[in-house]
Amino acid sequence: MQTLTAKILPQTIRQRPADSYKGTYGRIVLIGGNQNFGGAIIMASAAAVYAGAGLVTTLTDPSNQGSLHARLPEAMFADYHDTALLTSLVTGANVIVIGPGLGTDATALATLQRVFTLVTPQQTLVVDGSAITLVAEHQLALPAVPLVLTPHQMEWQRISGIRIADQTEAANRQMVDRLHATVVLKSHRTEIYTPTGTYENPLGTPAQATGGMGDTLAGMVGGFLAQFSNPTDAVLAAVYSHSAIAEELARTQYVVLPHQITEQLPTFMKAHEAQA
Ligand SMILES: NC(=O)C1=CN([C@@H]2O[C@H](COP(=O)(O)OP(=O)(O)OC[C@H]3O[C@@H](n4cnc5c(N)ncnc54)[C@H](O)[C@@H]3O)[C@@H](O)[C@H]2O)[C@@H](O)CC1
Ligand SMILES: Nc1ncnc2c1ncn2[C@@H]1O[C@H](COP(=O)(O)OP(=O)(O)O)[C@@H](O)[C@H]1O
Numbered sequence: 001m002q003t004l005t006a007k008i009l010p011q012t013i014r015q016r017p018a019d020s021y022k023g024t025y026g027r028i029v030l031i032g033g034n035q036n037f038g039g040a041i042i043m044a045s046a047a048a049v050y051a052g053a054g055l056v057t058t059l060t061d062p063s064n065q066g067s068l069h070a071r072l073p074e075a076m077f078a079d080y081h082d083t084a085l086l087t088s089l090v091t092g093a094n095v096i097v098i099g100p101g102l103g104t105d106a107t108a109l110a111t112l113q114r115v116f117t118l119v120t121p122q123q124t125l126v127v128d129g130s131a132i133t134l135v136a137e138h139q140l141a142l143p144a145v146p147l148v149l150t151p152h153q154m155e156w157q158r159i160s161g162i163r164i165a166d167q168t169e170a171a172n173r174q175m176v177d178r179l180h181a182t183v184v185l186k187s188h189r190t191e192i193y194t195p196t197g198t199y200e201n202p203l204g205t206p207a208q209a210t211g212g213m214g215d216t217l218a219g220m221v222g223g224f225l226a227q228f229s230n231p232t233d234a235v236l237a238a239v240y241s242h243s244a245i246a247e248e249l250a251r252t253q254y255v256v257l258p259h260q261i262t263e264q265l266p267t268f269m270k271a272h273e274a275q276a
């Protein structure tokens with residue numbers, strides 16, 4: 001297992017070319033947030049916007065529209081019950097993030113299944129939170145597209161069948177290769193299994209142990225994938241940045257709130273960008 005270093009940041013985060021516009025930096029849709037978990041998809045969407053994704057649309061329960069726009073006017077809203085709109089937005093996206101706060105009821109399942117049938121190999125799909133639980137509960141086949149899964153240890157147990165105590169590198173690798181996905185296995189020391197390598201994130205702090213921290217990471221992963229050319233590097237750099245910012249904040253804070261990581265992203269990325 002390789003240990004990630006700060007080198008992944010300038011390797012991934014590029015100075016923006018002058019001759020560019022929002023379309024250059026990707027079109028991302030984030031799907032989730034039922035009537036109870038609206039905060040999850042709002043945090044994920046905010047992370048994608050602050051990471052620099054060009055155009056961000058949030059597909060969620062309509063009860064979340066007001067809070068989404070109050071918190072994040074940069075994001076567009078769509079009702080995830082509107083199947084025609086969902087189809088056109090998913091079809092037009094480069095990156096789709098599904099799962100934060102999606103829940104596991106019939107609407108959530110139908111939405112996930114619809115997205116699985118719509119995505120194509122030209123897109124990248126990030127599957128997080130409830131969407132992972134749904135795949136496990138209903139034994140759904142994952143679509144044959146570039147896939148990133150971001151389970152915590154219990155979600156990984158559900159989808160892989162490997163109990164938390166038995167989640168060794170060898171056991172995880174066998175399952176990752178069967179899933180044909182990049183897997184970000186989140187814990188106090190997150191591991192990233194890519195098609196070609198395995199990485200340990202050396203950073204992270206218990207100040208991060210608060211609800212919404214993973215929702216924020218899912219949005220960052222999506223935001224990095226939307227705009228940086230190497231998808232593996234994009235995932236690695238997002239994981240590293242998430243914890244590096246948290247560690248900086250934890251020097252003076254007992255707990256780090258997910259939205260505070262998001263707020264630091266533009267400054268952090270500027271400090272670590274490579275020169276063109
Ligand atoms: N503000 C919000 O709207 C929030 C919504 N959330 C959403 O709630 C849904 C359910 O997700 P949860 O993860 O809370 O619930 P889950 O039931 O999926 O997972 C939590 C269970 O996993 C166990 N577990 C074992 N190892 C763990 C580890 N390393 N990290 C985390 N849990 C571990 C916990 O003890 C607990 O029993 C998701 O869709 C999520 O996005 C949560 O992110 C919390 C905040
Ligand atoms: N003690 C810890 N040390 C380091 N990182 C942690 C710790 N506890 C939680 N995290 C990080 O916080 C995030 C939690 O993700 P997740 O459980 O999906 O949260 P949520 O679904 O509530 O947003 C992961 O990135 C995990 O690595």
Ligand SMILES: [Mg+2]
Binds near residue numbers: 128152215
């Ligand atoms: Mg989560």
